[in-house]
Amino acid sequence: MKKSIKFAIWGNTEKPKFWETLPGILDWAKKHELKPYLTTRISKQFKHEDLPIIESADSFIDMDFILTLGGDGTILSAARAVAHRNIPILGIHLGDLGFMANVTLSDLYNRLDQVVEGKYTVSDHMVLNAEISANGKTIKSQVLNDVVVNNGKTHRMVTCMLEANNRFIGKYKADGIIVATPTGSTAYSLSAGGPIVEPSVRSFIITPICPHSLTSRPLVVPDSSEIKITFPKEPFEQIGVTLDGQIFHHFDHNAAIIVRKANYMIKFIDFADCSYYATLRNKMGWGKRGEA
CATH class of the missing domain: 2.60.200.30 (Probable inorganic polyphosphate/atp-NAD kinase; domain 2)
Incomplete structure (x- = not known):
């Protein structure tokens, strides 16, 4: 991925964890000299004069990736906005059971660092x-x-x-x-x-x-x-x-x-040490027989 990275932040603004997490992401972006963009919904509730805003769906064309914070529903709405524009989505899981947003808050900055370093793959979803x-x-x-x-x-x-x-x-x-x-x-x-x-x-x-x-x-x-x-x-x-x-x-x-x-396909950012089958095991409790 090119050095001057632009990314959009798309989040579930109804979740308190989103607002708790957002400042840290902005600090991380500043440290790495990246340029984050906010959606209009986020911008209206988070006054920050220095941050550019995604004014329309066509603005996503200039993004290197979209960072979603929420659950699967947040990713679904982001996918509709991205549509055919071929921009990969990195989903951050903030709560309930979810299969698409499989990066946890505890692993957030490690995964973001990997994206900056180009240590990721992209998978296509129908x-x-x-x-x-x-x-x-x-x-x-x-x-x-x-x-x-x-x-x-x-x-x-x-x-x-x-x-x-x-x-x-x-x-x-x-x-x-x-x-x-x-x-x-x-x-x-x-x-x-x-x-x-x-x-x-x-x-x-x-x-x-x-x-x-x-x-x-x-x-x-x-x-x-x-x-x-x-x-x-x-x-x-x-x-x-x-x-x-x-x-x-x-x-x-x-x-x-x-x-x-x-x-067209929707693209998701994945990592070499992540497995769809591991996600199924963890989310669905496969192999567990009453263990705590």
Whole structure:
């Protein structure tokens, strides 16, 4: 990485630990003669005349990396902002269970030093394009984790018709359907009984949520697939779509949802001594049998 490093700070401003950690990061950056940029949300709450501000998403183009402080949700929002701009993300974990932000506060400055020294790798994570058509309008969005379809604001089951590359998969009557990336396989899909898929495996995971059938099971399909979800006309049918757990839409049963692989990846900064499998062991307590 070049000597004159610019990086953006993206954080969960609702967490007290973020504000406790921010001054130390700024001191570290000053010591190493780096140039940190703040998002407008952070800048409004943290008055610092000497720090430049990220005014728009296009400002990320000039960054060498983005430092996120929070959890997986913070990374998801940062990934949407970065989008196709090819800027790697370094996630710092501030609290709850998380799989993407795997650098802890105790290891923060050691990892930052490694980034400055170029002692890191970059991994690519698949992104999904979600295209929702309803009532003559089309909404397009990109997701890093998952697209979740359910019955909107009601607690009724939803009936979904699924196709892959114009080939009928099946009719599902369930609380909902999840289409997840391998990165998202450890999120809602996992809670709904879906498999854990290593992020480098190029695939989608289709997971029914509480299906009204003992034979409905999760399905892993190649990332070349185009998944289409439609809904048979039923009384009082309302469709809810949630993107990465953060963006919500509601439609009637005439909606059609198409999910396909995006033409770009989200990049994460990794380190040689970090392992996805070690993360799984630590986060999920694999191999522990009641030990404290």
